[in-house]
Amino acid sequence: MDAITFAVLTISDSCYEEPAKDRSGPRLVTLIGESFDNADVIASVLPDERDLIQRELRKWIDRGDVHIILTTGGTGFAPRDVTPEATRPLIDRECNQLTLAIAMASLQKTKFAALSRGICGIAGNTLILNFPGSEKAVIECFDVVRDLLPHAVHLMRNNLRLVQRTHAALQQTNQPEQRQHHRHVCPHKTGAGNDTDRNSPYPMLPVQQALDTILSIVQRLNYKDVQQLEALVSPVNIPPFRASIKDGYAMKSTGFSGTKRVLGCIAAGDKIVEHHLQEDECFKINTGAPLPLHADCVVQVEDTKLLQRDKYGDESLVDILVEPKAGQDVRPVGHDLARGERVFPAYDASPVVSNSLLASVGSQLSQRKPTVTIISTGSELLAPNQPAADGKIYDSNTTMLEELLAYFGFDCLQHRVLSDDLDNIEQTLSELFKTADFIICSGGVSMGDKDFIKPALQALNFKLHFGRVNMKPGKPMTFASKDCKYFFGLPGNPVSAFVTFHLFALPAIRWAAGWPRAKCSLPVINVTLLNDAIDLDGRPEYVRAAVSSIKGQLHASVNGDQISSRLQSIVGADVLIHLPGRTADKTQARSGDVYSASVLRYDFISKYE
Ligand SMILES: Nc1nc2c(c(=O)[nH]1)N[C@H]1C(S)=C(S)[C@@H](COP(=O)(O)OP(=O)(O)OC[C@H]3O[C@@H](n4cnc5c(N)ncnc54)[C@H](O)[C@@H]3O)O[C@H]1N2
Ligand code: MOO
Numbered sequence: 001m002d003a004i005t006f007a008v009l010t011i012s013d014s015c016y017e018e019p020a021k022d023r024s025g026p027r028l029v030t031l032i033g034e035s036f037d038n039a040d041v042i043a044s045v046l047p048d049e050r051d052l053i054q055r056e057l058r059k060w061i062d063r064g065d066v067h068i069i070l071t072t073g074g075t076g077f078a079p080r081d082v083t084p085e086a087t088r089p090l091i092d093r094e095c096n097q098l099t100l101a102i103a104m105a106s107l108q109k110t111k112f113a114a115l116s117r118g119i120c121g122i123a124g125n126t127l128i129l130n131f132p133g134s135e136k137a138v139i140e141c142f143d144v145v146r147d148l149l150p151h152a153v154h155l156m157r158n159n160l161r162l163v164q165r166t167h168a169a170l171q172q173t174n175q176p177e178q179r180q181h182h183r184h185v186c187p188h189k190t191g192a193g194n195d196t197d198r199n200s201p202y203p204m205l206p207v208q209q210a211l212d213t214i215l216s217i218v219q220r221l222n223y224k225d226v227q228q229l230e231a232l233v234s235p236v237n238i239p240p241f242r243a244s245i246k247d248g249y250a251m252k253s254t255g256f257s258g259t260k261r262v263l264g265c266i267a268a269g270d271k272i273v274e275h276h277l278q279e280d281e282c283f284k285i286n287t288g289a290p291l292p293l294h295a296d297c298v299v300q301v302e303d304t305k306l307l308q309r310d311k312y313g314d315e316s317l318v319d320i321l322v323e324p325k326a327g328q329d330v331r332p333v334g335h336d337l338a339r340g341e342r343v344f345p346a347y348d349a350s351p352v353v354s355n356s357l358l359a360s361v362g363s364q365l366s367q368r369k370p371t372v373t374i375i376s377t378g379s380e381l382l383a384p385n386q387p388a389a390d391g392k393i394y395d396s397n398t399t400m401l402e403e404l405l406a407y408f409g410f411d412c413l414q415h416r417v418l419s420d421d422l423d424n425i426e427q428t429l430s431e432l433f434k435t436a437d438f439i440i441c442s443g444g445v446s447m448g449d450k451d452f453i454k455p456a457l458q459a460l461n462f463k464l465h466f467g468r469v470n471m472k473p474g475k476p477m478t479f480a481s482k483d484c485k486y487f488f489g490l491p492g493n494p495v496s497a498f499v500t501f502h503l504f505a506l507p508a509i510r511w512a513a514g515w516p517r518a519k520c521s522l523p524v525i526n527v528t529l530l531n532d533a534i535d536l537d538g539r540p541e542y543v544r545a546a547v548s549s550i551k552g553q554l555h556a557s558v559n560g561d562q563i564s565s566r567l568q569s570i571v572g573a574d575v576l577i578h579l580p581g582r583t584a585d586k587t588q589a590r591s592g593d594v595y596s597a598s599v600l601r602y603d604f605i606s607k608y609e
């Protein structure tokens with residue numbers, strides 16, 4: 001059907017004063033987005049003022065294009081709770097059964113639901129539902145009405161074709177299943193168990209919720225090692241001796257400038273010289289070499305003048321042009337890191353950091369990296385070295401995912417390309433999970449007859465945590481787990497696989513490897529859009545774009561056609577711009593708009609102007 005336009009009105013004095021306090025309004029917006037592919041949402045917050053509430057409701061009703069208004073708050077017994085009183089005069093036809101359905105479901109959760117006075121009714125062409133003010137209550141109430149709303153809208157708008165279709169479907173779902181196929185697995189099997197409801201049974205999770213789910217499930221492999229690293233104290237001093245900071249001459253600071261005899265030359269790696277130095281004597285010394293026992297300062301070579309060499313060509317007399325000062329150009333013992341001091345002031349998961357610091361104190365730690373296997377599914381796939389063939393396409397995802405793993409410092413244990421065959425997929429998954437912690441798979445997760453990934457996971461008793469995410473590209477993104485084995489079902493379109501790898505698979509692997517949560521996702525920056533009039537999609541969109549620095553400000557320009565099959569959109573892509581989902585108020589992104597963007601690569605600025 002056409003888009004359903006929702007208006008969500010939070011009614012609360014305190015949320016009006018401090019909109020950040022509003023949990024139930026944003027929750028309703030999320031629930032609507034998750035439940036309907038084709039929803040536009042307007043949202044607003046008002047205090048418990050009858051006139052203001054009525055004026056806002058009237059404005060939305062009069063627009064004619066708002067199908068459903070959900071209010072939250074102001075339905076209780078407190079003197080300022082006036083939402084039902086503000087709603088009732090606007091209603092042409094009361095919907096008592098809807099009010100009753102909400103009340104009955106709510107009463108099963110808590111007897112306090114009896115203290116809600118919310119009403120439901122139709123005003124013009126708009127259905128208004130009063131929900132209570134708590135986040136929990138709006139979740140419960142929305143659950144009651146969710147499936148009824150599209151049909152209610154068709155009825156109100158007198159859309160006979162869709163009304164009849166729903167009635168027919170309802171009758172069929174009451175019939176027993178007629179046909180039984182041998183091992184028939186409908187990959188997009190719906191809750192009804194037959195083919196009448198052709199929608200995916202998987203709710204569309206918001207991106208953040210999907211990521212939170214993943215990170216709450218994935219276990220950290222090296223947690224003990226991480227704790228050990230955090231607690232590790234240095235067994236050595238750095239430097240272990242007083243070291244010269246400069247190439248120059250080591251001497252006593254109690255002597256003066258002027259002529260000194262050069263007793264010898266001390267290089268890095270030499271032992272500490274114990275010779276009793278006089279004030280008019282010095283040693284030539286190199287950067288990093290140990291100071292003689294009786295010297296306490298270094299004068300750099302630039303502040304001296306060579307006066308004489310001996311018969312072997314070695315320096316014998318030097319003029320010190322500056323006054324020596326105690327401690328000058330000397331690094332004391334343990335200056336950089338003292339024995340007994342913690343090696344890592346904060347945990348840093350970068351292997352560059354952890355391994356080089358460990359090396360600097362004479363240690364090594366072999367942390368187990370997560371083992372990752374890549375699978376590409378699709379009977380159409382040809383390896384890049386095969387000759388082109390009818391109906392076939394070259395497999396880009398295997399190479400792309402291998403390269404991405406390598407780019408982010410993880411190894412690919414092995415890769416497999418599988419045809420769209422349920423038994424084969426099931427068997428191969430089971431075999432590959434014997435060695436892999438993670439399988440990153442692409443293709444076969446959407447609604448097609450040959451999309452066998454979800455059924456294969458179910459057959460293997462994996463828990464499917466989610467099967468759709470409210471994002472573009474990447475909608476059919478799937479995540480499943482069993483014990484400590486994790487499966488990422490990236491959608492097959494190459495760009496969908498690219499985006500979902502960065503947003504979900506990478507953070508999960510980093511998390512498993514012990515990275516701190518805040519570092520698992522790509523860094524996010526703000527960019528100013530250079531393109532004009534980009535139509536926003538109903539889903540939040542992750543747009544590939546190149547970044548240029550113009551007078552010190554980061555700007556981004558979108559890389560051409562963003563269809564998820566066009567891999568070329570990753571060429572020169574520095575970031576994924578986070579374009580928000582379309583709302584009735586904002587339908588286009590415009591030049592000059594500032595958006596968050598995930599940084600895809602370390603060298604992420606393509607141009608400076
Ligand atoms: N009825 C619906 N159809 C589709 C929906 C939907 O919601 N309802 N979602 C669409 C979206 S969004 C995406 S994304 C794709 C995801 O599809 P699958 O994950 O099932 O992937 P496949 O069907 O196997 O392949 C999709 C597409 O990608 C090409 N592909 C697959 N693997 C590779 C590879 N290794 N290298 C290059 N190209 C690959 C494949 O040939 C297809 O063209 O589903 C939509 N459909
Ligand atoms: O979400 Mo799909 O990933 O549009 O192409």
Ligand SMILES: [Mg+2]
Nearest residue numbers: 444446448451
């Ligand atoms: Mg498919």
